[in-house]
Amino acid sequence: xxxxxxxxxxxxxxxxxxxxxSSKLVYPVVWEEAGPDGxxxxxxxxxxxxxxxxxxxxxxxxxxDEELDRGMATLTRxxxxxxxxxxxxxxxxxxxxxxxxxxxxxxx
Numbered sequence: 001x002x003x004x005x006x007x008x009x010x011x012x013x014x015x016x017x018x019x020x021x022s023s024k025l026v027y028p029v030v031w032e033e034a035g036p037d038g039x040x041x042x043x044x045x046x047x048x049x050x051x052x053x054x055x056x057x058x059x060x061x062x063x064x065d066e067e068l069d070r071g072m073a074t075l076t077r078x079x080x081x082x083x084x085x086x087x088x089x090x091x092x093x094x095x096x097x098x099x100x101x102x103x104x105x106x107x108x
Contacts, residue, residue, distance in 0.1 A: 015064040016071075018045035019052055026052075027068070031061075 016026050026045045034040040039061040042053045056064075097103050 014067065015041070015043060015056060015060055016067045018048060018050055020050040021045060021048040023047040028064070 017024055018026050023045050025047060026043050028041050029044050029051070030040070030042040032040050034055045038055045038057050040053070040055050041061070041064075042051060044051050
């Protein structure tokens with residue numbers, strides 16, 4: 001496992017972007033205050049498994065937090081869409097089975 005450790009005052013890229021593979025899926029494993037001006041974070045890239053630890057300024061941490069919120073909103077929307085599609089498909093299968101008189105008591 002590749003571990004990058006650095007004291008970072010002004011990161012050269014967004015914290016959600018992997019320093020190794022440029023994936024935009026980096027997430028915090030550990031996130032804690034490191035004084036009034038920064039946050040100590042251990043970041044992980046799920047695509048290449050790179051971990052990076054550093055102290056990042058409040059502005060970078062706030063931008064990262066906003067990006068995480070956007071990602072969560074996207075995941076929530078996609079989850080709800082997939083759930084609706086799955087439910088519609090299940091209903092369609094049930095209707096077809098009812099129409100074909102193919103349901104038995106032991107199916108439930």
